[in-house]
Amino acid sequence: MNHALKRSEARTLTGLILGLSNVSLAIDGKKIIRDLSWQVREGENWVLVGPNGAGKTTLLGILNGYHWPSGGRATVLGKDFGSFDLRELRKRIGFVSSYISDWIPEEERVIDVVVSGRYASIRLWKDPPPQELAYANRVLRRVGCGRYGGARIGKLSQGEKQRVIIARALMARPRLMALDEPCAGLDLPGREKFLSAVARIAESGSPTMIYVTHRIEEIPAGFTHALLLREGRVTAKGRIDQVLNSRNLSACFRVGIKVSRWRKRYYALVDN
Template sequence: MPAAFELSKVTVTRPGKTLLDKVSWTVNEGERWVILGPNGAGKTTLMQVVGTTLHPTSGKVRVLGQKLGRVDVFELRTRIGHTSTTVADQIPPVESVRNVVLSAAHAVTGRWNEKYDEIDIRRAIQIMGELGISALATRTFGTLSEGEKKRVLIARALMTDPELLLLDEPAAGLDLGAREDLIASLEVLSVAEDAPVLVMVSHHVEEIPVGFTHVLMLRDGLVVAQGPIASTLTAEALGSTFGLRLELQNDAGRYTARRAAYGHRADRGGDTS
């Protein structure tokens, strides 16, 4: 199976700090990855390298068959979908959801004088249906909840049929209901035959959608563990990543984590009388 991207001993340094330290990582077509780690672990830096917006200080990077440093990154980026708060901030609040999604076909963030083919319109309608946001089509972007905005941004990122989709903390700031709606949309996307390779950053195992296949855990720019999620996402590896003793539960593919009980607290079963 061909690799979507390959990183070999990638290091990113800034004055006085190493953001990534000799990270080697290969993601193949058909895989769905989640990157876990605390604040400052290097997750966003890693996504910037994969998204070709940041060149490493040292190491080798190949994305979609192209070697970074020997390719026109502006052309390569057209094959990569990316959701972030930066894109959301650029979208006019009065733009309709339908046009927010549709305008991605011309790489603009608002509908102006562009002309769209019928195939573009059909694709926008199809993607909105698959992500469960068809009912929002005539709403303006500025009236949406945070959860609705996140799903619209994912639909927009899919509009250009990317080969690689990078989701940087898509559930950040969402309440429980909005988070679950988003995760349900990602679960549908993760099992779709024509879906791109998915890579999602998160702080929380509770946000991992069912259907994601692999996990990479980072701490202080170093890889703690990586591999198939079923065998790699363990309480021990997660505890090493976050610097805590943790208990990890898996219920039909959805994970929860909590701090492990200590000493007399565990013995007393929570009794504080």
């Protein structure tokens, strides 16, 4: 093997954020994920799209170490399943979903909610060091919530809360951030501001993001790749502009879908 090849191989291996080979998962005898292979590399941002019950949330549960694959091989952030401490791994993956903000007491200050992301707990029990406070303010500004640090979280709109949850996830300096239907419950202006904040992070290239949704119009700009899932199987995957088309989405959702693209975003209509 020549040196150039070795070098390029090494680069590929270090840039691998997630590698699943023929992964399957059964829960109580029911097959939820079937023979799924997927590689996510540094610098890519993936949307994971499919109908309700396709297995999207379950698949994120595998990345987070919440579900153990029943078959195949899984590597997350360079670690093979079975060879590492899941608690350590979880600290390096940020998770955002629509219900995290429900767990946070309304009277909590926004800045404390964000700082607590550093310590993987909801509440803070001691004063954070000044550099952590400074970093918290930085990530709040990154999601367009720089003004809200001193506010009680209960005073914020649903969309602002979701952006604070992203800032909280960024606090742990994750290499990978997974978002599971993060727009659920947001009104249109709140959703659009939230999606702009996610798009800015996607376009910055770090952390790598995996964004789960069953709604095409909730896919933020800046995502480079898409994986379509139906009944636990991949129906299409690859570069987003090649995957998110009417033919692939119609096959995935089993209904005639017409997709259009407008200003880096995708929109879908049912067209039988």
